[in-house]
Amino acid sequence: MPTFTALTTVADQSSAEGLGAAMESLVPEPTGVGVFELEDGSGLWEVGGYFVDPPDDSALMLLAAAFDAKPFSVSELPEKDWVAHVRRELSPVAAGRFFVYGSHDADKVPDGVEPLLIEAAMAFGTGHHGTTLGCLRALDRLAQAGFAGRRVADIGCGTAVLAMAAARIWPDTVLASDIDAVAVEVAATNVAANGLEGRVVCVEAEGFDAPELARAAPFDLVFANILKAPLIALAPDMAANLQPGGYAILSGILNDQADEVIAVYAAHGINLEHREQIVDWTTLTLRKTPA
Structure with missing residues (x-):
């Protein structure tokens, strides 16, 4: 058809x-x-x-x-089997300790990695995009430096790959939220496929506006891989929901937009710790001023 x-x-x-x-x-x-x-x-x-x-x-x-x-x-x-096409085009992705793959590549998961299964039909959030890859690398970098997240949230979670990555390496429950009900369903499906039910809780919310998020705050790590405009709008709520000394990993930012996002968050006491560019996209690791 x-x-x-x-x-x-x-x-x-x-x-x-x-x-x-x-x-x-x-x-x-x-x-x-x-x-x-x-x-x-x-x-x-x-x-x-x-x-x-x-x-x-x-x-x-x-x-x-x-x-x-x-x-x-x-x-x-043109008529095309898009899932088959994605399976051919999307090879597994290594991002630090994390290995993101589709079920068709289950035999390629190496030893000694943290595996994250994302089905091919859910291509955005598989780790191939520079924003997701940058966030996974930033998470791995924090963990390598000795940081351990106890209260972690993934705001605008999409496939929940970032929330699942955090749940793979730390024992506490991770919250994953998205404004889109379909994305929340996709996230929950991925969580189940990765055997992380109960470890990652998926909720529908605009920003931090959900009872589950309010009860868990303040967070010591928050992911927000969205876009520049919603990231800027989120800054005041991020400051209110991030504990002193806590980290925010932000992406969905074009390289020439990064300085503006950094300035807005700095005005709310959340300052740049690290930035990484992957092709057209920048990922920021920020830290709220310690008490």
Whole structure:
């Protein structure tokens, strides 16, 4: 069955969300609509829809005009077994002591590593992206230096790979939260597949806004692998929920955005300890001023 995509960009979040909502009423109806902030630092938002029948060009043109968006670009995607494609393309990833792999590569797990199983259909958060890889390396670096996390949270957890990595090396329960209910389900599935049920608790939350997180705070380590804008918005809550001397590992930051994020967190008493660039992405290890 063919799949058609219709993509455009909009200058601001409000218009993007309005356009996304309006696309839901198109005929033929899209099978899915997504609204995302572009990660190139442009400030633009991408709005896209997926269709099993060719979308109505006239309707798309009217929607673009109504929301001051660029003209839609419509494409037909070739039929492909995407899971098989991902399995071929994504080889296991070593990040310090951690080894991230799919079940199809279970025979490649070497001795002496901390294995993390992420299924191929869940490609984002497998460790191949520079943001996830950078966070795993930062965690390994802290552990190598003698730090041991007792109260750890993974905010915006996605696949929960970072929460599971912490649970692999430290005995206490790790909290993994995401604003997206589907991501929370994916995280829980991965936790079960790795035999970490009860060790990693997955909750739906915006930032730290969940009873489980409130009860566990203050944290001595918090991961937040999201994007620059939500990281900056999270800074005050991070300061309130991170204990003095605690660490924050942040990523989802383009290299030229890192200094701005560092400055915002420094203003809240959370200061740079280490930074690493992997291709276009920067991972920051920050520490809250000790008491």
